[in-house]
Amino acid sequence: MEGHSTYQPTSTGARWLERRLPVIGLVHSSFVAYPTPRNLNYWWTFGAILSVMLVAQMITGIVLAMHYVSHGTLAFASVESIMRDVNFGWLLRYLHANGASLFFFAVYIHLFRGMYYGSYKEPREVLWILGVLILFLMIATAFMGYVLPWGQMSFWAATVITNLFSAIPLVGESITQWLWGGFAVDSATLNRFYSLHYLLPFVIAGVVVLHIWALHVAGQNNPLGIDIKSKEDTVPFTPYATVKDAVGVVVFFILFAWLVFYLPNYLGHPDNYVPADPLKTPAHIVPEWYFLPFYAILRAIPDKLFGVIGLVAAIVVMFFLPWLDTSRVRSAVFRPIYRQFFWIFVLVCLGLGYLGSQPAEGGYVIASRILTAYYFLHFLVIMPVLGLIERPRPRPASITEAVLARSGHAPAPAAGGAS
Amino acid sequence: MSLFGKDDVVVSRRIRQSLIAGMAALGFGLGTIHAIAQEEEAVAQGEAVAEAEDHGTVHYPLRKPEQMDWSFAGVFGTYDRSQLQRGLQVYTEVCAACHGLHYVAFRTLADADGPGFSAAQVAALAAEYQIEDGPDAEGEMFERPGRPSDRFPSPFPNDAAAAFANGGAAPPDLSLIAKARAASRGPLLTVLDFFTQYQEAGPDYIHALLTGYDEEPPPGLEIPDGVHYNPYFLGGPALAMPPPLSEGVVTYSDGSPETVEQYSEDVSAFLMWAAEPHLVARKRLGFEVIVFLAVFATLMYLTKRRVWASVAH
Numbered sequence: 001m002e003g004h005s006t007y008q009p010t011s012t013g014a015r016w017l018e019r020r021l022p023v024i025g026l027v028h029s030s031f032v033a034y035p036t037p038r039n040l041n042y043w044w045t046f047g048a049i050l051s052v053m054l055v056a057q058m059i060t061g062i063v064l065a066m067h068y069v070s071h072g073t074l075a076f077a078s079v080e081s082i083m084r085d086v087n088f089g090w091l092l093r094y095l096h097a098n099g100a101s102l103f104f105f106a107v108y109i110h111l112f113r114g115m116y117y118g119s120y121k122e123p124r125e126v127l128w129i130l131g132v133l134i135l136f137l138m139i140a141t142a143f144m145g146y147v148l149p150w151g152q153m154s155f156w157a158a159t160v161i162t163n164l165f166s167a168i169p170l171v172g173e174s175i176t177q178w179l180w181g182g183f184a185v186d187s188a189t190l191n192r193f194y195s196l197h198y199l200l201p202f203v204i205a206g207v208v209v210l211h212i213w214a215l216h217v218a219g220q221n222n223p224l225g226i227d228i229k230s231k232e233d234t235v236p237f238t239p240y241a242t243v244k245d246a247v248g249v250v251v252f253f254i255l256f257a258w259l260v261f262y263l264p265n266y267l268g269h270p271d272n273y274v275p276a277d278p279l280k281t282p283a284h285i286v287p288e289w290y291f292l293p294f295y296a297i298l299r300a301i302p303d304k305l306f307g308v309i310g311l312v313a314a315i316v317v318m319f320f321l322p323w324l325d326t327s328r329v330r331s332a333v334f335r336p337i338y339r340q341f342f343w344i345f346v347l348v349c350l351g352l353g354y355l356g357s358q359p360a361e362g363g364y365v366i367a368s369r370i371l372t373a374y375y376f377l378h379f380l381v382i383m384p385v386l387g388l389i390e391r392p393r394p395r396p397a398s399i400t401e402a403v404l405a406r407s408g409h410a411p412a413p414a415a416g417g418a419s
Numbered sequence: 420m421s422l423f424g425k426d427d428v429v430v431s432r433r434i435r436q437s438l439i440a441g442m443a444a445l446g447f448g449l450g451t452i453h454a455i456a457q458e459e460e461a462v463a464q465g466e467a468v469a470e471a472e473d474h475g476t477v478h479y480p481l482r483k484p485e486q487m488d489w490s491f492a493g494v495f496g497t498y499d500r501s502q503l504q505r506g507l508q509v510y511t512e513v514c515a516a517c518h519g520l521h522y523v524a525f526r527t528l529a530d531a532d533g534p535g536f537s538a539a540q541v542a543a544l545a546a547e548y549q550i551e552d553g554p555d556a557e558g559e560m561f562e563r564p565g566r567p568s569d570r571f572p573s574p575f576p577n578d579a580a581a582a583f584a585n586g587g588a589a590p591p592d593l594s595l596i597a598k599a600r601a602a603s604r605g606p607l608l609t610v611l612d613f614f615t616q617y618q619e620a621g622p623d624y625i626h627a628l629l630t631g632y633d634e635e636p637p638p639g640l641e642i643p644d645g646v647h648y649n650p651y652f653l654g655g656p657a658l659a660m661p662p663p664l665s666e667g668v669v670t671y672s673d674g675s676p677e678t679v680e681q682y683s684e685d686v687s688a689f690l691m692w693a694a695e696p697h698l699v700a701r702k703r704l705g706f707e708v709i710v711f712l713a714v715f716a717t718l719m720y721l722t723k724r725r726v727w728a729s730v731a732h
Contacts, residue, residue: 038732080522080594083697090697091704235730243723250716257712261705262494262616265598270621273599273694274591283479283654354606407731 006033030216035234036241037222039403043117044220045248046110052249053103054208058201060096068148070194072187075150076275094264095256100142101267102256104290107135115321116342118330119221125322127214132318134207139291139315141200144193146288151272156285158185158193164298167305184278224402225331226395233399284359292356293349297375299360300368310372317379324379326387334393338386345378480602481650484627487684489619491691494706497699498692503534505671506689509682512669514593517585517660519573522594523693526567532699533692541567548572586645588659597621597687597694600653621694622687627651629683632662 007028009015018025067086069078082089111131114120120128147158162179166172181188219228228234235241259266267289271282287295297314301307317324332339348371355368396402490499507528510520525545528534536544545565550572553560565572573592575581581589591599601620604612611617631651642648646657664679675681692698 038730040732077522084522084524084527090701094701239726240730243719243726247716247719247723250712250719254709254712254716257705257708261701261708263613263618264701265618266613270599270601273595403731 030212030237031242032236032238034216034237035219035228035231036237037220037228037233037399038235038240039222039224039399040220040241040244041223042244042248043109043113044222045245046106046113047215048245049106049249049252050103050110051208053099053106054201054205057096057099057103058205060092060099061198061201064092064096065198068194070148070191072150072190072276075148075190079149091260094260098256098259098264098267100145101288101290102252102259103138104142106252107138108290111135111318112346114221115345116332116339117221117223118225118325118327118332120322121325121328121330122322124214124218124221127211127218128322129319130207130211130214132315134204134211135318136315137200137204137207141197141204142288142290144197144200147190147193148197149272150190150276152274152276152280152282153269153272153285155185155276155278156282157287158189160285161287162189164304164308164311167308169305186278221330222399223331223333224396224399225329225333226399229398230400286357289353289357292354293352294356296352296356296368297372299356300365300372314375317376321379321383324383326384327390327392328387329392329395334395335386335390336393337390341378341382341386345375348374348378478603479655480653481656482627482631483602483604484620484623484651486617487619487623487626487687489622489688489691491688491698492619493616494702496702498533499688500533500535501673501675502685502688503692504536505673505675505681506685506687506692507534508671509664509669509686510593510689513663513682514686515571515574517574517581517590519575519592520571520594520693521573521592522570523696524568524570525565527696529567530696533696534689538567545569586659590660593690593693595694597625597691599694600624602651602653619691622691624651624653625687625690626683629664629686630679 007018007022007025009018009024014024017023064082067078067082067089069075079093082093084090086092114128114131143157143161147154162176162185165179166176168175177183179189179192180186181192269286286292294311294314298307298311301310327335327338329335332342352368352371352375355364355371358364360368396405490497490502510518525541528536528544529538529541545567548565548569548571549562550565550569551560552563555561573581575584575589578589598621602624604617604620608617628649628651631649632647634648634650636642636648636656640648640656642657646659647661648657650656652658664682666679667677669677669682671677675685695701
């Protein structure tokens with residue numbers, strides 16, 4: 001897809017640099033001349049939205065780190081000092097806390113988009129695997145970040161999640177104590193979580209670079225899921241994709257601002273405004289909303305070890321999706337039955353999220369078990385079987401043909417064809 | 420040709436249909452189970468009020484707080500300055516006997532968006548408190564009058580002393596109480612709250628709790644000595660705090676009614692300010708940001724249309 005850079009430096013300085021380090025050419029070929037399918041819809045802007053959110057989280061996080069104190073007796077007070085005394089500290093903290101939520105909101109849309117349009121299929125398997133790896137790293141980062149304010153939910157979430165490691169046979173106890181840096185969640189735990197919370201975003205940024213690299217080697221998928229056949233099927237990334245991404249980012253920021261300025265505590269838990277107290281267990285320990293589906297899976301399984309295995313498997317199974325899906329047709333647009341199962345799967349994930357927020361009792365437990373079973377059934381049975389039995393609808397010969405047929409134009413060359 | 424291409428796949432329509440039918444049945448089953456779960460919960464709550472059975476999980480509060488009309492709600496919400504000043508008076512004359520306000524500095528009482536006292540008033544108020552300071556040059560701790568830069572001193576020297584003086588449970592610090600307490604709203608209201616911007620669950624809860632002591636416990640609900648029945652309490656059917664407010668307990672200078680209702684509204688608003696002192700600045704900036712983003716988004720969208728105008732997509 002990418003080919004060699006077509007960038008021609010015009011100024012003397014640029015020519016000088018380009019002969020020594022062709023970095024301008026790299027940017028030019030990746031974000032200016034890069035051919036992008038002409039039929040991408042707004043669901044494709046979430047890649048750009050996620051990149052912007054990662055940078056935004058790093059900026060607010062680095063400034064917050066200048067004021068935060070990672071110590072068991074000082075952490076809660078330091079966050080309050082940020083909220084009350086630091087200039088615009090309240091804004092920084094609300095941006096960072098709600099930014100994490102919106103980061104996950106965007107990543108889940110990005111992920112479901114990939115599932116709907118079959119973006120994980122040949123030749124984009126490595127691209128997909130890197131994406132799931134980013135999700136894993138995001139989960140670790142967000143979990144450790146949630147511990148830092150050292151409120152009741154911070155403390156008890158840390159206790160519940162670190163205790164999961166004790167389910168590992170033989171070495172579980174030792175691993176848990178090693179993670180804690182002691183015999184219970186304490187200041188030592190908080191301090192190492194802070195260190196890792198600062199480190200992991202840079203690891204994410206590194207994997208994001210690989211993710212984008214893999215994307216630019218394999219080329220973008222598109223809503224039709226068919227390969228690019230000619231230059232006509234594409235438009236140059238700039239201005240076409242850049243301006244569309246910009247629309248997506250700005251609209252997404254309206255949602256972001258709505259939460260930060262008017263509902264800053266909507267997604268948080270009131271108990272996290274109570275300082276951590278190892279002697280008082282909250283009535284219901286619930287994670288942040290973006291972990292609720294996984295939390296429901298953990299609690300649905302009555303055995304602790306198998307619960308933990310189920311929790312991890314719920315994410316690990318996504319690594320294998322490119323091979324579990326046996327259909328050669330990428331886009332759900334041409335897969336009438338898969339399309340229905342896709343939406344059922346989305347509803348099941350939402351249902352698991354709701355159940356994760358409810359107490360583990362009565363009908364909620366039964367429902368969690370059924371939905372958990374369906375979650376794995378979707379990946380392990382429905383995806384492989386459906387690819388074999390489903391009769392896909394005919395696909396158009398090319399992106400251009402489909403686009404022109406829809407807009408009622410006679411076939412004509414794309415005005416903006418890749419340069 | 421491809422192994423799974425449309426030409427090769429010959430599967431009877433029946434298999435596909437039965438698969439879909441199976442899924443539909445599963446979906447229906449889930450819906451039913453869900454309905455049962457909710458019904459069970461409703462029944463459990465009813466029983467709790469009527470009989471308060473020990474077995475089975477009872478969810479608190481027994482009754483949801485009434486939604487009040489707060490001046491600081493909504494897009495253009497601001498604090499009512501005289502209400503905050505009255506609320507401060509209720510806090511200092513009633514609540515402060517047992518509850519601290521550890522994170523609130525006296526100087527913030529001069530915030531124009533908050534209680535809006537003058538610098539002289541704040542200095543005078545701070546000076547009414549004795550603050551432990553030191554050590555001095557001889558290594559001794561000493562007490563001095565409070566300064567605007569000090570924070571409200573807590574009524575007890577430490578949590579252990581607070582717990583000892585209050586039958587084993589330390590009265591919570593009130594700095595953040597308006598954000599640290601909220602009754603569950605249920606799934607439907609929770610979704611609606613996103614659009615209506617409901618963020619006042621804390622003050623609604625405080626108001627409901629302070630005015631909720633009047634009722635007799637329902638028949639069959641045994642309330643042990645030393646705790647007080649309150650259907651709005653989050654932690655159970657009764658709490659250790661006795662009814663703190665009574666008619667005329669605080670004398671207002673601005674002629675506001677000296678009723679439990681008025682006191683509890685005023686102190687709830689004051690505690691919201693104490694928990695979220697930058698609320699007004701936040702909403703003001705938020706309005707500017709969202710107007711800016713709306714204009715920016717429109718311009719970006721028009722630019723996008725212009726750029727894409729010549730390309731069918």
